[in-house]
Amino acid sequence: MASSIPKSESFTIHELSQQSSLPEPTLRYYEKIGIIQPVPRDPSSGHRRYPADTVRMVKTLVCLRASDLPIEDMRTYLQLLEKRTQGAIQQKELSHTHSKNSNIKSSTYKLENSILREKLPIGMPWNGEILRQPRA
Known part of the structure; x- marks a missing residue:
């Protein structure tokens, strides 16, 4: 178990x-899976x-999570962060790869939205079936 530290510093x-x-619960989960080291307890x-x-x-972690970095990549990023300058190139590669993946997801999202905007005015529901227009 982790050692205790003064309350004023924690x-x-x-x-x-x-x-x-x-x-x-997220903080507890991050500790459970080892992204956060075991946290000291008040005796x-x-x-x-x-x-x-x-x-x-x-x-x-908040910044990494906000950028939708997967948990395993967050773990890798933090390990590289501990290496300081020796991990900088790998950190940059990880960031670049994630950025490319995010751009692809963003482009896909934009394409899906544009398709939806075209379909919805003509009465197509989410599942792609054409709705019958009421007769006048």
Whole structure:
């Protein structure tokens, strides 16, 4: 189990959730799957106390999550971040690959939306079947 740290230098899960906008269950999940290292516990209550370095890592996770980076890529990115300059080239490659994938998804989304905009005015529902127009 992780060691305890003074309360003045740490945050509760509730405080970190509010600061980061990540739900408490997400923070617990990230710890469970090892994206966040085991969090020290308050000896008197057993509650998690997130140290400042973990808070910084969570803020990075918020940015990665906002860009729709898959969890395994988030894990890889954080591992590369720990390597500092030795991981910089790989970080750049990961970012570039994700950016290309995001652009493809965005283009697909735009194409699907344009198709929907064309179909909806003529009475085509989402499943592609043509609706019968009411007779006048």
